[in-house]
Amino acid sequence: MRVEIHADRCIGSGVCVLLAPEVFDQRDDDGVVVLLDEHPDARHHESAHDAATRCPALVIEIHDEG
Amino acid sequence: MTAVSEHQAGALPPLPLPGEQKCPFGPPPEYEDLRAGQPVIRVSCPTGVDAWLVSRYADVRQVLGDPELFSNRAGVAAHILLGFGGGTDVPVSEGEFPRMDGAEHLRFRRHMAPEVSNIKRINQLRPLVQGIVDRQLDALAATTQPVDLYADFARPVTTAVIAELLDVPEADQPLFKRAAESLSAGGSSATDVAAALQPLFEYLYMTVVTRRAAPGEDVISRMIVRSDQTDQPFTDMELVTMAAALLIAGYDTTASLISHGVLALLEHPQELERLREDPSLAGTATEELVRYLGVGGGLLREVTQDTEIAGQPVKAGDYVVVAVQSANRDGALYADGDRLDVGRTSGAHLGFGHGPHQCVGQQLARLELTTVLATLPRRIPSLRLAVPFDEIRFKVNSSVLGPVAVPVAWDEIVPALESGA
Ligand code: SF4
Numbered sequence: 343m344r345v346e347i348h349a350d351r352c353i354g355s356g357v358c359v360l361l362a363p364e365v366f367d368q369r370d371d372d373g374v375v376v377l378l379d380e381h382p383d384a385r386h387h388e389s390a391h392d393a394a395t396r397c398p399a400l401v402i403e404i405h406d407e408g
Numbered sequence: 409m410t411a412v413s414e415h416q417a418g419a420l421p422p423l424p425l426p427g428e429q430k431c432p433f434g435p436p437p438e439y440e441d442l443r444a445g446q447p448v449i450r451v452s453c454p455t456g457v458d459a460w461l462v463s464r465y466a467d468v469r470q471v472l473g474d475p476e477l478f479s480n481r482a483g484v485a486a487h488i489l490l491g492f493g494g495g496t497d498v499p500v501s502e503g504e505f506p507r508m509d510g511a512e513h514l515r516f517r518r519h520m521a522p523e524v525s526n527i528k529r530i531n532q533l534r535p536l537v538q539g540i541v542d543r544q545l546d547a548l549a550a551t552t553q554p555v556d557l558y559a560d561f562a563r564p565v566t567t568a569v570i571a572e573l574l575d576v577p578e579a580d581q582p583l584f585k586r587a588a589e590s591l592s593a594g595g596s597s598a599t600d601v602a603a604a605l606q607p608l609f610e611y612l613y614m615t616v617v618t619r620r621a622a623p624g625e626d627v628i629s630r631m632i633v634r635s636d637q638t639d640q641p642f643t644d645m646e647l648v649t650m651a652a653a654l655l656i657a658g659y660d661t662t663a664s665l666i667s668h669g670v671l672a673l674l675e676h677p678q679e680l681e682r683l684r685e686d687p688s689l690a691g692t693a694t695e696e697l698v699r700y701l702g703v704g705g706g707l708l709r710e711v712t713q714d715t716e717i718a719g720q721p722v723k724a725g726d727y728v729v730v731a732v733q734s735a736n737r738d739g740a741l742y743a744d745g746d747r748l749d750v751g752r753t754s755g756a757h758l759g760f761g762h763g764p765h766q767c768v769g770q771q772l773a774r775l776e777l778t779t780v781l782a783t784l785p786r787r788i789p790s791l792r793l794a795v796p797f798d799e800i801r802f803k804v805n806s807s808v809l810g811p812v813a814v815p816v817a818w819d820e821i822v823p824a825l826e827s828g829a
Pocket of ligand 1: 351352353354355356357358359366368373374375396397398399400401402
């Protein structure tokens with residue numbers, strides 16, 4: 343799995359960090375997403391997918407064969 | 409599906425609105441048929457606005473997720489509240505970020521995010537919220553029953569949290585109460601709302617000026633200090649509107665969600681029992697209640713370019729109302745969407761909205777509701793309604809859903825856990 347983010351659209355909702363804290367973090371000064379792990383471990387795939395679906399601003403893109 | 413022409417506007421069916429006892433927790437029953445056969449129809453809304461009503465999950469998600477085609481300019485509740493935004497003709501006032509789109513709107517969201525939606529910050533607030541919930545339950549133990557779960561528990565908890573975060577003393581709170589009540593009441597005119605907001609804005613303006621001179625550790629001070637470090641610092645008025653938004657949302661919306669949610673659990677005793685036995689379900693229970701109860705009157709958007717929703721052509725300038733409650737019960741999301749299940753694993757429900765305007769206070773609301781749900785069933789195992797359910801009144805003609813009052817009684821309130829004190 344490869345995770346890609348389009349941070350220019352991010353509203354800093356924290357939804358991704360709540361769901362997949364191993365994969366995403368947020369900057370302190372504006373809450374914008376930080377990708378911690380572009381190729382997360384298999385055990386975080388489900389939560390990364392969940393974050394991509396639930397991100398309100400459609401920032402997160404998952405490439406399954408990455 | 410047939411496109412309805414503007415000539416028939418006078419004969420449009422009304423926007424279905426949550427009724428009192430008919431649907432105290434869910435969408436009006438009409439929505440089931442609308443989702444099945446008429447997923448996009450013309451309706452007339454209480455403020456006189458005619459709009460396309462969208463009721464299926466996939467379509468609601470598409471509209472909310474595409475802010476370039478579906479703008480917020482008209483104000484999200486202008487179809488049900490006269491005093492709210494008031495349509496596209498009314499200019500956006502300084503700092504009125506809920507009616508902004510694109511980069512302009514992003515600037516405000518990213519300024520508030522570190523205070524209310526950064527998860528590290530939310531986690532730091534956990535002990536504060538736990539302490540407030542526990543102290544309020546201790547206070548209840550010392551009062552005469554029955555008590556109103558809304559006025560005597562939910563509202564004191566949410567007010568204490570926001571008062572603590574913004575460092576606004578308890579004494580100023582009637583100001584917030586008036587402003588919040590006027591903003592969410594369908595009967596308020598734009599003039600009523602302006603009159604109720606004026607004293608609050610004056611108070612917050614003075615607060616901004618004072619704290620600019622001598623900043624503290626509170627959210628308002630921190631927003632002032634961070635503003636000076638940005639490319640486009642915020643004006644005093646813009647800071648005032650952000651503080652007002654947090655205060656008003658923190659004051660009543662979350663309190664109504666708590667009392668509405670606990671009432672729904674009291675009406676689903678098996679679900680309440682599951683929570684009592686396993687407080688670790690509080691997280692999924694919170695999501696489930698937000699899905700099950702969320703956003704009664706729907707959200708308003710304005711079409712920016714001719715396009716289609718589920719095959720129905722819509723034109724630039726048309727209004728669209730997305731029925732969030734209906735979408736959250738759509739069989740396309742969950743086969744058994746009308747069932748309340750506190751153990752349901754997360755799904756992409758739309759109870760906090762979707763898209764860039766998704767609820768700015770959602771993480772704070774989650775923290776507060778989760779803390780209540782992990783604590784209340786354990787500390788008051790015998791919690792019960794003190795009146796028959798039929799006697800519970802619900803807010804009507806309001807943008808904030810929920811019961812007017814929830815009289816409750818109990819046998820005993822168990823002491824707080826050590827760690828939560
Ligand atoms: S969920 Fe989306 S909008 Fe929210 S912080 Fe993560 S990337 Fe940004």
